[in-house]
Amino acid sequence: MAVIEETQRRGTLLAIEEVNERGGVNGREIVPVFYDPASELSSFGRYAKQLLIADDVTMIFGCYTSSSRKAVLPVVERLNGLLWYPTLYEGFEFSPNVIYTGAAPNQNSVALCQHLIKSYGRRFYFIGSDYIYPHESNRIMREAIQKHGGDVVGETYLSLHARRRDFLPVMREIRELQPDAIFSTVVGDATIYLYQSFADANLNPKTTPIASLTTTETEIRAMGFDVGEHHITAAPYFQNLESDSNRIFVNSYKKKYGDDEPTNMCAEAAYFQMHIFAKALEATNSMDPDILRPMVLGSNFDAPQGRISINPLSNHTDLWTRIGRANRLGQFDLVHQSFAPVQADPFLTAY
Template sequence: MLFESNKNNNPSRPSNSVEGLIMSNPTQATSAPWRIGVLFSRTGFMSVIEETQYQGTQLAIEEVNEAGGVCGRELVPVAYDPGSDSAAYGHYAKRLMVEDQVSTIFGCYTSSSRKAVLPVVERLNGLLWYPTLYEGFEASPNVIYTGASPNQNSLALCRYLMDTFGTRFYFVGSDYIYPRESNRVMRELLKSNGGSVVGERYVNVYARWQDFVPIIQDIKRVRPDVIFSTVVGEGTVFLYQAYANVGLDPKQVPIASLTTTEAEIAAMGFDVGEGHVTAASYFQGVEGSANNAFVQRFKKRFGADISTNMCAEASYFQLHLFAKALEQVNSLDTEVLRSMVFGTSFDAPQGAVTVNPMSGHTDLWTRIGRANRQGQFDVVSQSKEPVHADPFLIGYGRATQTGSVQ
């Protein structure tokens, strides 16, 4: 497979004379490859998780091409590494659309990186496929959201934690958009159900292990029932290690998260991660033939010791959703392609998923897992069917029904 990688290039600002070009690939008889953009950080503090998103994307592209491509044409990604710098995502998105003439982009983990790309794809009428859980309260005709929104993870997690551990929560987050907004949602859920926030601390996205020491000391002093973490990247590893170093017990006061996956557990150490809780649409241990095949292919491609995770899985299935829609319209024109994407379903490793035409978000499964000593998650609760995307929490007053799990 031809993989056009520009990993080490610095972002540039293309001339204004070409910025207004309309990018499209109308239906035509040609064998030229379909060129798509890929924006995931393979270096920097976010690479611990974004590398797996890159791998999920790469695996899906290879599968599509091995099956004959789309309409007989190969998918060729043009990839840039933003190096965990949010501003670089915007620069590279502009380069992809203006210089590389790419209209469809797969990428971004943090909300700040998505926010950097959003005005670019909206101005130039591109299409961003975003495979990461996020804080919700956004909808753009130029974004397909394939990660979970709050009604697909936060509601069920809050209910499980309050029922199992108690009502006093301590918030720890990285200091940017997603953690603060996710904590706002969680705070409202707690308030509505008789819970409380007994502490709230934020760290720089570049935080090191020593930055978490005073936070853990404060947690020991306050003695909450649950620690709710929205720390991301390498900071996740440092938080959990600091927790383990002072001898706190996850059986009594676990760290619960929406962002801690098998990738972070592997980085921190299986013993460090054991017993902590994550809400996700997907875990590697999900039962089903689609997931078994996905895990087998992923490990064969990237190494037997590499685990899949919710972000890699979303990156994988969204590429297949894209290929399915592209096969139908035979065009990368954003308006034409988007109309076909809405309502499209795919038998993903997590189970059947559908791009909800009401919001451009994806109907996903809801699961709660507890990490075990093997670095995997034991699923302790899951939805009976995909949960409809409700990014603006319109059904917030019916939280227990919308986010209920068996």
């Protein structure tokens, strides 16, 4: 998971640096305590407990996979910590001990389904990594596809440790089934191998794209711009958005980490959630989750993606819905975006 988790770490540290350069919070610096679970699920819960007990930390920023979040969740609930979770996920969860700043299914899956059916056709093939998020996301996407008269013609899951050769039989099956679009919930390094295998099989992304909720500018860079071109991603944020807040974010990120390092939706969420935390801490002057949380809920922030707010009904974030098509420069050209932030509905009550 390092390919994407590293960008979340970078977004977090950039925001901390900006807060500290402005004098910190009420005259005090934010000092991060950092542990690297190295993509090992068992380490997430263990480090969360260490942070909350041994390190006397009350706020945890991190986790990418839903499995890692699920490992940390009982720890923060039992010890009354607050997890800030900057990753899109499968929804159908609420905890008073989590602030969810990534997209819920109604903010990405629903619009992506409608766009794919309208632009490419009704026959879908599902491929995912074998853990919680892909299975649940595919369940939601299947229901959306069927609701719009579509069909899932194939579905397969591969290990999080899948290598390039593991995708060869998948490409043969896709060629035989001839779906109109491929919905991918593959994550981490395996994402790179999926797209490269697609290109090796000479499949055409112009007519049968891989559509994803997780493939960002960072994975496109790793797989090769030519490999990623024409494939589709739904996300609240893309690097090439035109706004003053995004230009500041992108310039600061590249100045700190290198001109060839792209931003992405996970780095952006990690970045803005730290700024929201700093604002709430300034107002409350307390690291007690029970005191700080009410100040966070209902708060607004001019994030790089646009103005967002933490929805007090669900602890989720009202985010923008966007769909992009990857171009030869490794960026995404917008093909759809909402007119305003979409209210988080993690239980799909309105769909």
